[in-house]
Amino acid sequence: MADKPVTEQTAVADPITQVVAVLKERFPEAVQADERKGFSGIVVDPRSLVDVATVVRDELGFDYLSSATAVDYLGKGDYFEMVYHAYRIRQGGPALVIKARTPRDKATLPSLIGVWPGVDFQEREAWDLMGIRFEGHPNLKRILMWEGFAGHPMRKDWKEAYYEQDNKPFDSRWPGGQVSRAEEHNPYGKNVAYPEDFTLDGFTPVGEAANYTGLNMGVDITELSSPGLRTDRLIVNLGPHHPSTHGVFRMIVSLNGETVEQLEPMMGYLHRNHEKIGERNTFLQNMPFTDRLDYICSMSNNLGYAQAVEKLMALGPRFQPPTYRAEVIRVLMVELTRIVNHLWAIGFLLNDLGAFFTPALYAIAQRELILDFFEATAGSRLMCNYMRFGGVSRDLPEKILGIPLLANDLIRDENTMDFLTNLITERLPQAVDELDNYLSGSEIIINRCRGVGILPPEMAIAYSMAGPVLRASGVPYDVRRAEPYSIYADLDFDVAVRYNGDIYDRYLIRIDEMRESIRILKQLLPLLDETRGQDIQAGTKAYSPRVPEGESYGRVENPKGELGFYVVSDGGQNPWRYHVRAPSFINLTALGEMCKGHKVADIVAILGSIDIVLGETDR
Amino acid sequence: MYGLGVLKGMGVTLKHFVETYIEDLKYLGKGKRSVEAFTVRQGLRGKSLGLFTVEYPEEKIAVPERFRFVPFLVINNLDDPDLPGADWCTSCGICAKVCPPQCIWIVRGTDPETGRPKPAPEAFYIDIDICMNCGYCAEFCPFDAIKMDHDYELASYDRIGEHIFDKKKLSKEFRYYRSLYPTLSAEEAEARGGWEHKDVLKAKAKAEKAQSAGAPAQPGR
Numbered sequence: 001m002a003d004k005p006v007t008e009q010t011a012v013a014d015p016i017t018q019v020v021a022v023l024k025e026r027f028p029e030a031v032q033a034d035e036r037k038g039f040s041g042i043v044v045d046p047r048s049l050v051d052v053a054t055v056v057r058d059e060l061g062f063d064y065l066s067s068a069t070a071v072d073y074l075g076k077g078d079y080f081e082m083v084y085h086a087y088r089i090r091q092g093g094p095a096l097v098i099k100a101r102t103p104r105d106k107a108t109l110p111s112l113i114g115v116w117p118g119v120d121f122q123e124r125e126a127w128d129l130m131g132i133r134f135e136g137h138p139n140l141k142r143i144l145m146w147e148g149f150a151g152h153p154m155r156k157d158w159k160e161a162y163y164e165q166d167n168k169p170f171d172s173r174w175p176g177g178q179v180s181r182a183e184e185h186n187p188y189g190k191n192v193a194y195p196e197d198f199t200l201d202g203f204t205p206v207g208e209a210a211n212y213t214g215l216n217m218g219v220d221i222t223e224l225s226s227p228g229l230r231t232d233r234l235i236v237n238l239g240p241h242h243p244s245t246h247g248v249f250r251m252i253v254s255l256n257g258e259t260v261e262q263l264e265p266m267m268g269y270l271h272r273n274h275e276k277i278g279e280r281n282t283f284l285q286n287m288p289f290t291d292r293l294d295y296i297c298s299m300s301n302n303l304g305y306a307q308a309v310e311k312l313m314a315l316g317p318r319f320q321p322p323t324y325r326a327e328v329i330r331v332l333m334v335e336l337t338r339i340v341n342h343l344w345a346i347g348f349l350l351n352d353l354g355a356f357f358t359p360a361l362y363a364i365a366q367r368e369l370i371l372d373f374f375e376a377t378a379g380s381r382l383m384c385n386y387m388r389f390g391g392v393s394r395d396l397p398e399k400i401l402g403i404p405l406l407a408n409d410l411i412r413d414e415n416t417m418d419f420l421t422n423l424i425t426e427r428l429p430q431a432v433d434e435l436d437n438y439l440s441g442s443e444i445i446i447n448r449c450r451g452v453g454i455l456p457p458e459m460a461i462a463y464s465m466a467g468p469v470l471r472a473s474g475v476p477y478d479v480r481r482a483e484p485y486s487i488y489a490d491l492d493f494d495v496a497v498r499y500n501g502d503i504y505d506r507y508l509i510r511i512d513e514m515r516e517s518i519r520i521l522k523q524l525l526p527l528l529d530e531t532r533g534q535d536i537q538a539g540t541k542a543y544s545p546r547v548p549e550g551e552s553y554g555r556v557e558n559p560k561g562e563l564g565f566y567v568v569s570d571g572g573q574n575p576w577r578y579h580v581r582a583p584s585f586i587n588l589t590a591l592g593e594m595c596k597g598h599k600v601a602d603i604v605a606i607l608g609s610i611d612i613v614l615g616e617t618d619r
Numbered sequence: 620m621y622g623l624g625v626l627k628g629m630g631v632t633l634k635h636f637v638e639t640y641i642e643d644l645k646y647l648g649k650g651k652r653s654v655e656a657f658t659v660r661q662g663l664r665g666k667s668l669g670l671f672t673v674e675y676p677e678e679k680i681a682v683p684e685r686f687r688f689v690p691f692l693v694i695n696n697l698d699d700p701d702l703p704g705a706d707w708c709t710s711c712g713i714c715a716k717v718c719p720p721q722c723i724w725i726v727r728g729t730d731p732e733t734g735r736p737k738p739a740p741e742a743f744y745i746d747i748d749i750c751m752n753c754g755y756c757a758e759f760c761p762f763d764a765i766k767m768d769h770d771y772e773l774a775s776y777d778r779i780g781e782h783i784f785d786k787k788k789l790s791k792e793f794r795y796y797r798s799l800y801p802t803l804s805a806e807e808a809e810a811r812g813g814w815e816h817k818d819v820l821k822a823k824a825k826a827e828k829a830q831s832a833g834a835p836a837q838p839g840r
Contacts, residue, residue, distance in 0.1 A: 169717075170721050172724075173715040174715040174723075174727065175712060175727035176727070177726055177742070177744065178742070179742075181746070181783075285755075286719075288755070375685075375686060376683040378685065379683075379686055383751070385753045385754065385755075393758065397683070397802075398802070437631060438627075439628060441623070441627055441628070442627075443622060443624045444625060543759045
């Protein structure tokens with residue numbers, strides 16, 4: 001309807017159009033604008049990809065690489081496309097989307113690890129799942145799949161063990177839905193395809209040994225003959241089954257005495273190919289799956305995905321953006337989630353430091369009440385599945401009410417707004433103050449945390465760190481301010497920042513952020529009263545919404561960092577590509593650097609201060 | 620002074636420790652498990668100073684109305700005067716289509732005489748091992764026929780035999796649904812125009828229409 005204003009706006013205000021023009025002038029042969037309908041950014045000739053990326057970073061100021069992922073366009077041109085989203089960390093603003101294409105049969109691209117070191121794990125992921133070889137990557141091996149795995153599961157022609165059909169809904173479910181279990185059709189042992197020349201007898205997993213080769217192990221003769229106190233190099237496997245790893249996460253550490261020389265994170269033990277499931281699903285069906293990424297913050301995961309798909313739907317006709325009340329409720333939920341997460345993170349950081357569970361239980365006591373509220377509103381404490389495209393699933397309930405059904409059940413009956421007001425104005429501030437009082441001044445914590453695991457700001461940006469870890473290093477970058485979404489632009493809050501970049505600052509910044517969240521929540525209470533009774537869903541809620549062709553990258557400031565969803569639609573019911581830029585995953589890129597030179601016991605604390613969730617790391 | 624921070628922190632611990640007992644003392648006569656003590660302990664009324672812990676399974680938190688667990692099918696009450704035990708489900712298949720893990724299996728009913736589809740399921744299965752309790756089926760069912768249950772204690776000793784729920788196991792009377800969801804069921808009944816089964820409502824509306832259509836025609840005759 002409003003064609004003209006849009007073009008005017010892009011011509012004047014859109015900095016990306018200017019950047020694309022500059023790049024096209026600079027590299028007339030290698031750079032082309034992506035002209036496909038619904039797509040944006042530039043397509044770069046792989047041969048000059050590194051040059052273009054260097055110019056983009058150094059001269060145009062896009063120093064922060066948020067996401068790098070591959071798309072398989074099988075049957076739509078038969079090529080792989082690597083998609084990079086780069087941002088300006090100082091100015092904020094939208095992304096420059098850089099794309100590079102490579103044929104499917106000989107997929108090779110130059111590695112950008114020299115330009116943005118943060119691309120390290122993401123290129124390994126693209127190699128692992130899509131099979132694109134990155135030339136110049138120093139450690140290109142599988143990252144999520146196990147080392148003996150054959151094939152690349154995110155390729156469109158790869159089929160999983162219990163494959164039934166390309167897209168849901170499956171035809172077998174209705175109208176002739178005679179029930180069966182997937183394992184009856186594909187019994188274990190027969191549901192996998194082996195490479196042709198494979199024999200079980202001759203099989204030795206190449207990977208396990210390869211895991212250690214990168215670590216400069218082995219005995220160094222010169223060192224053995226050197227005078228003085230001799231220490232042995234030692235390889236230690238930390239995890240995957242260890243409570244300090246917050247799940248099933250493994251670190252291979254090479255130690256000199258008790259000092260860490262090198263550390264390599266290994267993940268994938270909780271890998272379930274979330275993205276492949278996401279491509280089988282319809283757009284709406286993905287929503288409850290996003291709950292399972294970072295299962296502590298399901299509400300904010302929902303928001304990220306909803307926004308990514310809404311951006312896509314906005315390309316089509318008849319799209320109605322979420323109503324104002326829906327946005328208010330969304331922000332309410334997301335900020336409560338932030339508090340939940342930070343309480344949890346601080347509690348478990350203290351666990352990692354050896355203060356076993358007393359601080360953790362104090363920290364999560366008030367979390368219980370927030371979860372009660374989630375349960376009353378969304379129906380579940382953790383797996384909220386609350387946001388919908390264009391709104392939220394249900395309005396806030398009148399009362400937080402439970403009906404006694406089972407023996408011993410007890411009635412809980414409380415007006416929701418009273419409950420929320422009490423929670424936000426009294427309980428949460430008190431809880432945060434108490435935690436601050438309890439822990440911040442403790443000499444034990446200061447001694448263990450100050451000056452440990454330092455991450456300088458340049459390195460934090462280079463390694464694509466996000467969230468509290470980035471801001472504790474003195475980089476005041478917050479998506480809520482850098483590229484405001486929902487109603488954050490109208491809200492009054494500060495971006496918390498600390499400057500030392502050590503564990504202690506990462507702890508303090510979480511306290512700061514909780515205080516800012518409470519500040520936001522207090523502003524939301526009157527808005528909730530004002531909008532009472534208004535619609536929470538724009539338009540009608542459809543179970544198979546029409547999503548036009550195109551791409552979108554929806555990112556939100558999750559409590560753990562920047563969570564992004566890269567969604568490509570071909571106009572069908574299911575996303576053609578669904579990629580999750582998981583903050584827990586990418587924040588681990590710098591773990592090795594942060595641990596170098598520290599003691600073994602500090603690794604656990606450093607990992608705790610990054611605050612990862614393996615559901616999201618491994619996907 | 621060095622060590623002051625640690626002492627301050629330990630003061631907080633001590634405060635918590637003492638408060639737990641003060642809280643218990645308050646409800647000494649009434650019993651720790653009384654309704655009053657429990658709601659305060661749960662922090663929903665007033666400020667709970669002590670622990671939040673619920674001693675499951677002796678104590679259980681009542682779940683809120685919107686709590687969702689494995690779905691059930693709504694059928695008419697068995698003592699319903701019009702259609703006792705009739706299915707609300709019309710086997711339209713929307714729940715099976717919207718289900719993210721695809722755990723719902725429906726055999727659409729056919730009329731044995733004409734062989735054409737009829738609006739009732741012949742068989743209805745939910746594989747509860749696969750169900751992820753997302754609640755989409757209940758949310759998108761246009762006939763209010765599938766709803767999320769509140770009974771979360773479904774553990775059994777036999778995974779293969781017990782965990783595929785068939786129609787018999789899934790069906791629950793309407794009054795059960797109404798007791799679980801007092802607010803939602805009232806909203807839905809208002810939207811439908813009555814508490815009864817849709818066929819009954821339809822028949823009623825038809826009769827009314829016939830009556831009202833018949834009424835003005837009467838005097839003319």
